[in-house]
Amino acid sequence: MAPEVRDALFDDETLTLLTQVADTDPALVVTDFHDPAVAPALARAEALLTGWECPPLDARALELMPRLRTVVHAAGSVKHHITDACWQRGITVASAAGANAVPVAEYTVAMVLLAGKGVLPAAAAYRAKRTWISPIDTIGRGGNYRRTVGVVGASRIGRRVIELLRPYDLEVLLYDPYVDTEQAAELQVRTVDLDVLARSSDVVTIHAPQLPSTHHLFDAQQLSRMPDGATLINTARGSLVDTEALTAELVSGRLNAVLDVTHPEVLPASSPLYELPNVLLTPHVAGSLGNELTRMARAAVDELARYAAGLPFADPVRPDALARSA
The missing domain is CATH 3.40.50.720 (NAD(P)-binding Rossmann-like Domain)
Structure with missing residues (x-):
């Protein structure tokens, strides 16, 4: 070393x-x-x-x-x-x-809860208006009660995230082609295919490895399936998400994102993701530091x-x- x-x-x-x-x-x-x-x-x-x-x-x-x-x-x-x-x-x-999975999972759970609470749009609105903002008017869809979180990948980190989310009033879906019914029961989650997970989740968090089969796992088509106002969290590898397609969704304001990794890493200085109010970019800090x-x-x-x-x-x-x- x-x-x-x-x-x-x-x-x-x-x-x-x-x-x-x-x-x-x-x-x-x-x-x-x-x-x-x-x-x-x-x-x-x-x-x-x-x-x-x-x-x-x-x-x-x-x-x-x-x-x-x-x-x-x-x-x-x-x-x-x-x-x-x-x-x-x-x-x-x-x-x-x-x-190393421990801090990544902790970061992820913190971001899941902040995303569910609508913190990104609330903070952006408060910063722009600089006056009292009614939470009901600003983030009417916000809140973590009975929200659905989609976990992509039952890796060490994915499993730890699932474990840490158990105390909350959330439904957790899992997409992982290597997890069978018995393993899903042990994890206390419902397994679904990726299309269903994307369509059904208020927050999607990615914990799959970087493989040829996972390149652009979330491409334009998959991102389009996510509900309006949903949040994508990526602490895995940037190549699992089509950056161009995600940027288009984020610029439109339809989706939110928390990105600890990107592709390329680092993004060009001209990328709009640095400035968008519905995006939180962090410089690969979810892991141990x-x-x-x-x-x-x-x-x-x-x-x-x-x-x-x-x-x-x-x-x-x-x-x-x-x-x-x-």
């Missing part, structure tokens, strides 16, 4: 825990597997603790690590550095994706402790599931 990533992830207490679990030098941060200065350490390494900006673990890199048996990633997705060569070597992999990063580091150290004790990982990454995960 990059040195600044190490510094952001690990506080002193977590570094102490790491040295109790593993024979390691916390000051040694590898940014290039082919740097001669780190060759002796890599040759001895049984485990790698990785983070953002880890170089790809391809066959050439793995040749430098003959003793490597496991990789623990102190962040979410491992797709940037875990290659087929790792699986061919039988290397086990774990990640802190479950820990600040002191939340320590949660991911702790999760990674816990996984290393399990490995050292000969126990299975609590949150393993499996090659068959990786193909349809973030």
Whole structure:
């Protein structure tokens, strides 16, 4: 990982825990597997603790690590550095994706409730008029009582969102082609196809992975199915939404949006989405940041402790599931 990533992830207490679990030098941060200065350490390494900006673990890199048996990633997705060569070597992999899911789900639930309350149009109207505004006149459709929330994707984050929404008087719909009736019952949601979810939801929140099959999952046709005044929340990947089609809907004022990710990321400076009163743009902050990063580091150290004790990982990454995960 990059040195600044190490510094952001690990506080002193977590570094102490790491040295109790593993024979390691916390000051040694590898940014290039082919740097001669780190060759002796890599040759001895049984485990790698990785983070953002880890170089790809391809066959050439793995040749430098003959003793490597496991990789623990102190962040979410491992797709940037875990290659087929790792699986061919039988290397086990774990990640802190479950820990990173927590703040994303919390952000999402906050935005679902604000969207249901009609906060975006209310704030815009108040800012424009700068005088008393009757909530009944301004946001007559607002309120979270018996609203319908459509969750797209029963990923770690999607499942956490569903769990956090249970205390509220909301109906939750789920679209996920991999969730069967029994799993839906466990999640306490009703599964529907994507068309029905789009037509029926006051708020749609996207938690599906970026795959060829999910590219522009919400295109012009799907967006047109959403009810007038509905809100689209995207904390997954920007490419899951057709930006041009969404921009047209938002400029018209028919829909609202909360976008923590966009495509492209960052949007051009000329994009109207920066200024529209019915859009909340945030710069990819739903995931772990600040002191939340320590949660991911702790999760990674816990996984290393399990490995050292000969126990299975609590949150393993499996090659068959990786193909349809973030």
